[in-house]
Amino acid sequence: MAEQETTAPVIFKGLAGVPVDYTAVSKVNPETNSLLYRGYPVQELAASCTFEEVAYLLWYGELPDDTQLAAFEDRERALRGLDHEVKRIIDELPLTAHPMDVVRTAVSVIGASDPATPDDSPEANLDKAIRLFAKLPSIVAYDQRRRHELEFVEPRDDLGYSANFLWQAFGEAPELEVVTAFDVSMILYAEHSFNASTFTARVITSTLSDLYSAVTGAIGALKGPLHGGANEAVMHTFDEIGAGPGGAERAVAWLDEALASKRKIMGFGHRVYKNGDSRVPTMRDSMERMVEHYDRPDLLELYVALEQAMGERKNIKPNLDYPAGPAYHLMGFDTLTFTPLFVASRITGWTAHIMEQAAANALIRPLSVYSGVDERHVPAKG
Numbered sequence: 001m002a003e004q005e006t007t008a009p010v011i012f013k014g015l016a017g018v019p020v021d022y023t024a025v026s027k028v029n030p031e032t033n034s035l036l037y038r039g040y041p042v043q044e045l046a047a048s049c050t051f052e053e054v055a056y057l058l059w060y061g062e063l064p065d066d067t068q069l070a071a072f073e074d075r076e077r078a079l080r081g082l083d084h085e086v087k088r089i090i091d092e093l094p095l096t097a098h099p100m101d102v103v104r105t106a107v108s109v110i111g112a113s114d115p116a117t118p119d120d121s122p123e124a125n126l127d128k129a130i131r132l133f134a135k136l137p138s139i140v141a142y143d144q145r146r147r148h149e150l151e152f153v154e155p156r157d158d159l160g161y162s163a164n165f166l167w168q169a170f171g172e173a174p175e176l177e178v179v180t181a182f183d184v185s186m187i188l189y190a191e192h193s194f195n196a197s198t199f200t201a202r203v204i205t206s207t208l209s210d211l212y213s214a215v216t217g218a219i220g221a222l223k224g225p226l227h228g229g230a231n232e233a234v235m236h237t238f239d240e241i242g243a244g245p246g247g248a249e250r251a252v253a254w255l256d257e258a259l260a261s262k263r264k265i266m267g268f269g270h271r272v273y274k275n276g277d278s279r280v281p282t283m284r285d286s287m288e289r290m291v292e293h294y295d296r297p298d299l300l301e302l303y304v305a306l307e308q309a310m311g312e313r314k315n316i317k318p319n320l321d322y323p324a325g326p327a328y329h330l331m332g333f334d335t336l337t338f339t340p341l342f343v344a345s346r347i348t349g350w351t352a353h354i355m356e357q358a359a360a361n362a363l364i365r366p367l368s369v370y371s372g373v374d375e376r377h378v379p380a381k382g
Ligand SMILES: CC(=O)SCCNC(=O)CCNC(=O)[C@H](O)C(C)(C)COP(=O)(O)OP(=O)(O)OC[C@H]1O[C@@H](n2cnc3c(N)ncnc32)[C@H](O)[C@@H]1OP(=O)(O)O
Pocket: 014, 225, 226, 227, 228, 230, 263, 264, 265, 266, 267, 268, 269, 270, 271, 272, 314, 316, 319, 320, 321
């Protein structure tokens, strides 16, 4: 097909509503408001599985049996540490760097130092995926701690993924309730079909580039506030309104003003779900557990007031970032760390898609319709 069409072409701005390929990794169904990972409802996985089991499922296509899980956990635990070189390069970045830039750089450094980077066999790609999965908690925790002038906390191989993540972030043995809520958030964030960052990863993979490059690009796409950056932005909204006495009334006034000035309200709306995000009830439940655990009913009041007002004014429902933001805040993460937490989870989905793309590749290269000036010619000089 020619780049410039003669009949008026149909443009699918933002590729909205356009299926571009098959995937067996997950199914997002807005009609039934459901999300399946490899066929399993995400709510069932969140209720019965650990994040490690879900990661295994996304990569291997089946839940692990006990022997497979034990071997997988051993492999992940052995890879949790950070090389001196990665820490050194992180240390050279300014403390003002956004943590997403730090995470993106750290992944780049790991890729640049891995002799297996050019090997795009399924086995090598799975190795790289597990390596990044194991190291991301160290990277994210290291950066949060360095911004607070705290030392790196070495990983512990006697703890599961989420308990160790919290241990490395805060240097204290985490409470079971917090570990469970955090683990649920990791499971819910893990995978969501052809979202912008996953699609970015697939585009990069489609050129036969390497897995680390695809992940680095995906991190860049996730950073934006219309995508993963929204969990951070939700907390800025809460800070702007201010929890505490009168918070609910302030939320309504804040929303009216924000809508009047045509602001997008972060944590609300979704490209695919138009009637609510399938993951929100499960994440809200975890957030409410954290509200009880840390005794912060004021935060829940603010959450409910803004959600209600947004429903009344615009009939737009929250997405996963809306309950995840305050949940991470209550757990003690600083706001800038929220989107890197999303990276630590989505590394599983991204890499499952990278491997799927590589296994049945076609270069992703859509068409554009030229809308610039008509052909013209450089005037003769002299
Ligand atoms: C994990 C995730 O990545 S989930 C998404 C996280 N992102 C956010 O929370 C950012 C806020 N939300 C948004 O900007 C949007 O809802 C998106 C980008 C997620 C989806 O956008 P799209 O599918 O392109 O929908 P679109 O932007 O066309 O919205 C349709 C209408 O609803 C309005 N709308 C949608 N979301 C919002 C919102 N959060 N605040 C205010 N208005 C909104 C739009 O302004 C538009 O109104 P109009 O028809 O009067 O112009």
